[in-house]
Amino acid sequence: MPQVIEIDDPSDTRLDDFRDLSTADRRPDRPGGRGLVIAEGVIVVRRLLDSPYPLRGLLGIPRRIQELVPDLGDFDGPAYAVSADVMAQVVGFHLNRGVLAAADRAPQPDPAALVDGARMLAVLEGVGDHENLGALFRNAAALSVDGVLLGAGCSDPLYRRSVRVSMGHVLRVPFADLRPWPSGLDLLRAKGFTVAALTPRADAVDLRECKLAGEKVALLLGSEGPGLTDEAIDAADIAVRIPMASGVDSLNVATAGAVAFHALGVS
Structure with missing residues (x-):
């Protein structure tokens, strides 16, 4: 059982794991960041508890702490119960x-271990927006993507905002860095994957006609603005596109990923 500890002083050093979460130096991907994984809300905390990330402690209003006590099992660390005002401070x-x-x-x-046994992978290049990254992981979990590989220029999936937007699914979809980039894609080909670059280029193959549904596919997705680099597209086996209405050139990267995950995952 957790140790439920009531605290009314916002300066109490026992709360330092949760302090000033909106400042830059609390980000795990920035110099000085502590590298902690922060989960917000009962649903996401429960997903954290069911993940491989070792719990350090909880901070919350008493009602939410008590709601989570049955889920904490053998955890004997601290659960700090505070008022909403103290928590905000x-x-x-x-x-x-x-x-x-x-x-x-x-x-x-x-x-290599992540790729073994997988059938569909998402491979990201330059996805720097934490909310898009979190949404991509949520979509990947919903649409049976087996793992995510991070190429050059991606943000940290475990930043608090990404964890929140993913509804905690970033904690259950395995991910790893893929280096060097983009030549690291050769690993996927060696494991039998077709590397498909998603791009709005007019000469790309219509996603509905690429005949990859149900096959071993690694889908390349690029940054929110410029999309995939020419180097990444050239390193792929095929370029595919989502057909769109006239006057619309692209979709948000998380939305585009969801469309493609669904199309390629249907055998």
Whole structure:
């Protein structure tokens, strides 16, 4: 059982894992960041508890802490119960969801181990927006993508905003860095994958006609603005596009990923 500890002083150093979460130096992908995984809200905290990330502690209003006690099993660490006002002073903003959990990172899988046994993978290049990254992971979980490989220029999927937007699914979809880039894509071909670059280029193959549904596919998705680099597209086996109405040239990267995951996952 957790140790439920009531605290009314926002300066209490026991709450430091949760302090000033909106400032840049709290980001795990920035110099000075502590690298902690932060989950917000009961649903996301439960997904954290069911993940490989080791729980350090919880912070929340008493009602939310008690709601989570049955899920904590053998965890005997601290669960800090505070008022909503104290919580806002510690965190740096008002948190509607009423509870946070902090966890240590787990080791990333080796890319080769992640690829083994997979049938569909998402491979990202230059996806720097944390909300798009979180939405991509949520879509990947919903549409049976087996893992995500991060190429050059991607943000950290475990930043708090990505975890929140993914509804905690970033904690259950395995991911790894793929280096060097883009020649690391050769690993996927060696494992029997067709590397398909999603691009709005007019000469790309219509997604409905690429005959890859149900096959072993690694789908390349690029940054929110310029999309995939020429180098990444050239390193792919095929370029595919989502047909769109006249006057619309592209979709948000998470939306485009969802459309393609669904199309390619149907055998």
